[in-house]
Amino acid sequence: RKEVEQDPGPFNVPEGATVAFNCTYSNSASQSFFWYRQDCRKEPKLLMSVYSSGNEDGRFTAQLNRASQYISLLIRDSKLSDSATYLCVVNNPGGFKTIFGAGTRLFVKA
Amino acid sequence: NAGVMQNPRHLVRRRGQEARLRCSPVKGHSHVYWYRQLPEEGLKFMVYLQKENIIDESGMPKERFSAEFPKEGPSILRIQQVVRGDSAAYFCASSPDRPGELFFGEGSRLTVL
Numbered sequence: 001r002k003e004v005e006q007d008p009g010p011f012n013v014p015e016g017a018t019v020a021f022n023c024t025y026s027n028s029a030s031q032s033f034f035w036y037r038q039d040c041r042k043e044p045k046l047l048m049s050v051y052s053s054g055n056e057d058g059r060f061t062a063q064l065n066r067a068s069q070y071i072s073l074l075i076r077d078s079k080l081s082d083s084a085t086y087l088c089v090v091n092n093p094g095g096f097k098t099i100f101g102a103g104t105r106l107f108v109k110a
Numbered sequence: 111n112a113g114v115m116q117n118p119r120h121l122v123r124r125r126g127q128e129a130r131l132r133c134s135p136v137k138g139h140s141h142v143y144w145y146r147q148l149p150e151e152g153l154k155f156m157v158y159l160q161k162e163n164i165i166d167e168s169g170m171p172k173e174r175f176s177a178e179f180p181k182e183g184p185s186i187l188r189i190q191q192v193v194r195g196d197s198a199a200y201f202c203a204s205s206p207d208r209p210g211e212l213f214f215g216e217g218s219r220l221t222v223l
Binding site for chain 1: 151153212214
C-alpha cells in the first residue's frame, strides 16, 4: 500500500465550480500535512498546511480526519488559473521525511 | 532573496557516464531533500540530508546513487554509470526548521541517451 494515495483525476470542471479532492495516508502516526500545487513541468509549491481543526485560505479549505486518515482540499469558485496538479503531502514521525502523493490533476475550463 | 538554486537545469548523458546534480538551498536552511519525478508520475522521495549528514536515504537506489551536503558548498546528487531509466526530473528542496514546508528548486532534467 502506498504511503499517500490520491485519485489521479483528471477533474474537469467549469469556471466557478466547487471541487474537492481527498487523500488518504497509511501511517497513523503521521504528524503534519500539507497541500502543494505543481504546474506542468514546474516545481511544486506549498499551497497550504492542514490543521486538525481545519483551515481556510481564501477560496481554499483544507480538512484533516485523523480517525479515518484522510485529508481533503476544497476549492470554491474555481478559476482558470487553478488548473494544476494538487499534491497531498504527509510528514512521518520524526518530522522531517516528507512524502508526496502522486497528485490529482485539475483542469478548469471557461 | 535567492531561492533554491539547482544546476544544471538540463543534462544529457550517454549510458555509462556520470551525472552530478547540484543544489544550493535557501540561505539559512539546514535541511535538504532530493526527489525524483518521472514523466506523468509523482515525486518520489530519495534522500534527506542536513549539513554533513545523511539523515534518511531510504528512497535512494542501493547502487550507483549517492548524495552529500558538505559543510561548505552545495548539496550534490551523484549518479554513476547512468542508464536510460535514470532519465527524470530531479528536484531539490530545502526547509527551515518547519517539517513539511519545502521550498523547491526548478529541477534538473536528466536525459540519458
